[in-house]
Amino acid sequence: MNLYDDDRFFSSYIALRNEANYNDLMETPAMLSLLGAVKGKRIIDLGCGFGSTACVLADMGASYVLGIDISEKMIKKAKAEHQRGSVEYRVMDMVDVSDIEERFDIAYSSLAFHYIEDLGRLLQGIRGILAEGGMLIFSQEHPISTADYEGGFSPDGSSYTFSSYQKEGKRVSRWFVDGVTTYHRTFGTIANTLIQNGYSIDAVLEPKPSDTAMKILPRLIREYEKPSFLIIKSYKK
Secondary structure (H helix, E strand, O other), X not given: OOHHHXXXXXXXHHHHHOOOOHHHHHHHHHHHHHHOOXXXXXEEEEOOOOOHHHHXXXXXXXXXXXXXXXXXXXXXXXXXXXXXXXXXXXXXXXXXXXXXXXXXEEEEEXXXXXXXXOHHHHHHHHHHHEEEEXXXXXXXXXXXXXXXXXXXEOOOOOOEEOOOOOXXXXXXXXXXXXXXXXXXXXXXXXXXXXXXXXXXXEEEEOOOOOHHHHHHOHHHHHHHOOOOEEEEEEEEO
């Protein structure tokens, strides 16, 4: 069973997203700042979750947004709560994206790539459904975060330690439930895998919290010690 279809995980995740959170205060604004104008564009939202961003993209003027997610619970919630006339949702594993017949101007993915074991396969599949010169923009957990989940902040929160950065591969941790599996890659591996699979890198962002965001969620000050997110904007060559 997919992690996000686990009842305990799903309910805990939705509760988190209903509070002030890192996604809404940092990651999504940073992604949209790099994305730029989307009016008239066809967009695929890879790992769309419960569809909030798909609706934002539609409201920004995208002509069509296809949201795919491996979680049946997420897609059910998306269809019930985040629907627009130009938005479609499908239950689908993003690694099978090459099965999609449509073509898109933009592939957008929020905090999903670190769950993927074979990044090269995924990038090849995405490239196949992008129009010539199409954009791929994605965020993922920062490699500092995925390096070793046994790292942590000092008691006063002023410093952060981590290890095993160069040891790439599977990581298993606890997030709401035990056995959460992600895959650690160095920044160099991420960048080179993009290049090797036919993409040119346009921009890289390690977002910092705004003053307003830190007033809402003061612990975001820790982002100055350990960035949580890596965002890359690239184009199909």
